[in-house]
Amino acid sequence: MAKDNQNLLARDKAHLIHPLHNPSIHETGRVWAKGEAATLTDADGKEYIDGLSGLWNVLVGHGRRELAEVAARQMETLPYCSGYAGSTNRPAIELAERLAAITFPSINRFFFTSGGGEASESSFKTARYYWKLRGKPKKTKVISRQWGYHGVTLAAMSATGISTYWPMFEPRVPGFIHIPSPYPYRYQAPPEDRGTVSQGVAAANELERAILREGPDTVAMFLAEPVQGAGGVIVPQDDYFPRIREICNKYEVLLVADEVITGFGRTVRLFGLQHWNVQPDIMLFAKAVTSGYFPFGGIGVSEEIGKVMDTGKMVWMHAYTYSGHPVGCMVALRNLDIIERENLVDQAAKKGSYLLDKLRRSLSGHPHVGEVRGLGMMIGIELVCDKASKSEYSPEEKIGIKIHAAAQERGMFSRLRGDVFLIAPPIVITQEQLDRVVEIMGESIVAVLGS
Numbered sequence: 001m002a003k004d005n006q007n008l009l010a011r012d013k014a015h016l017i018h019p020l021h022n023p024s025i026h027e028t029g030r031v032w033a034k035g036e037a038a039t040l041t042d043a044d045g046k047e048y049i050d051g052l053s054g055l056w057n058v059l060v061g062h063g064r065r066e067l068a069e070v071a072a073r074q075m076e077t078l079p080y081c082s083g084y085a086g087s088t089n090r091p092a093i094e095l096a097e098r099l100a101a102i103t104f105p106s107i108n109r110f111f112f113t114s115g116g117g118e119a120s121e122s123s124f125k126t127a128r129y130y131w132k133l134r135g136k137p138k139k140t141k142v143i144s145r146q147w148g149y150h151g152v153t154l155a156a157m158s159a160t161g162i163s164t165y166w167p168m169f170e171p172r173v174p175g176f177i178h179i180p181s182p183y184p185y186r187y188q189a190p191p192e193d194r195g196t197v198s199q200g201v202a203a204a205n206e207l208e209r210a211i212l213r214e215g216p217d218t219v220a221m222f223l224a225e226p227v228q229g230a231g232g233v234i235v236p237q238d239d240y241f242p243r244i245r246e247i248c249n250k251y252e253v254l255l256v257a258d259e260v261i262t263g264f265g266r267t268v269r270l271f272g273l274q275h276w277n278v279q280p281d282i283m284l285f286a287k288a289v290t291s292g293y294f295p296f297g298g299i300g301v302s303e304e305i306g307k308v309m310d311t312g313k314m315v316w317m318h319a320y321t322y323s324g325h326p327v328g329c330m331v332a333l334r335n336l337d338i339i340e341r342e343n344l345v346d347q348a349a350k351k352g353s354y355l356l357d358k359l360r361r362s363l364s365g366h367p368h369v370g371e372v373r374g375l376g377m378m379i380g381i382e383l384v385c386d387k388a389s390k391s392e393y394s395p396e397e398k399i400g401i402k403i404h405a406a407a408q409e410r411g412m413f414s415r416l417r418g419d420v421f422l423i424a425p426p427i428v429i430t431q432e433q434l435d436r437v438v439e440i441m442g443e444s445i446v447a448v449l450g451s
Ligand SMILES: Cc1ncc(COP(=O)(O)O)c(C=O)c1O
Pocket: 055, 114, 115, 116, 117, 118, 120, 149, 150, 151, 152, 225, 229, 230, 258, 259, 260, 261, 286, 287, 297
């Protein structure tokens, strides 16, 4: 393959604006030319392990011919049709039926979008609409959590709890409130809960306190990822979500699960909240629903919300041109076939526990590895300046960025949240590649921080 990376990057710089546009990071950017299973190849022909499955989405791995074929056939037959009321298509109907069968028993009706941010917006608007029709028009506020990521459209950005996304676009949308993350490694309960309840219950009680502070009649919904992803792979305590469900029931606040990363098997259940037997009122999905082969997402709502929507009292004036796109729906259906046929959820369980275990054994003794954590094929490695105090490096030291560069040099490409290194490869990753991920992480940490 020609050595094209630098040439293409120079042309890229002249006309392209990138998500999280950052000229200095882009300087050493890779131009991706090919993907095959869990391997990416750049325009110079160098191979990398796809350490984050693209952006957590390429669950079934790259290069699946059957997904390309099903998309091509649908494009030949009916490339597009409106999904607005009065118009529908067979693939959309079949996908909604399929999702109703495999998601939570509570979730039965589906609205499709082009991705996760649109799904977040759809949940905010649906929650407000629902409460208006239920005669509680003041219930409009959205509570979400620090380190939550829900997209970057203005309202989704306002729900996102990673504060670096805010300053250049503020003011944020009013009525979006954040509570602390349950973050087992760092969460400190307030005095009233310290020593009296578990850490998970104390973190969930933050929701109750926020609802009471804001006034229960003003809160529409609580939005949470079952495992916080972009915020650093934060796995909650087992008693966290059951207590959250109780609080939501008590104050009539809709529980909205953002399953955009956790959906379709990555955490070794098809959906993340299934780990704790908790059912949401609304769920968001995107990413792995099509394994990234087509931009797609959506929300699922409870039958109760569906019934209120069916009263027809007030048209739900919410819509996207590409809602129910027949090509996206066909790709999603075939992608779900692959997940089932190849038992990818079981594979995620086996490979995820192997990888987490091996990373823990090989890295936990390092003086700057604070925590290696994860669930299934979602793993976070948190680097700290001082292990005893868990103090963080100053951002100017750019430790995470340096480790990312060292890993890239050694043949793995992934992402970070500050000094938390994120790992979530495609489930089809090979045994040899899993072992290589561990080696690369060990070598990269030592190269940047010493042994
Ligand atoms: C949990 C979660 N929700 C929502 C989104 C937003 O999705 P999109 O980038 O498709 O708008 C993301 C994207 O990473 C996500 O991780």
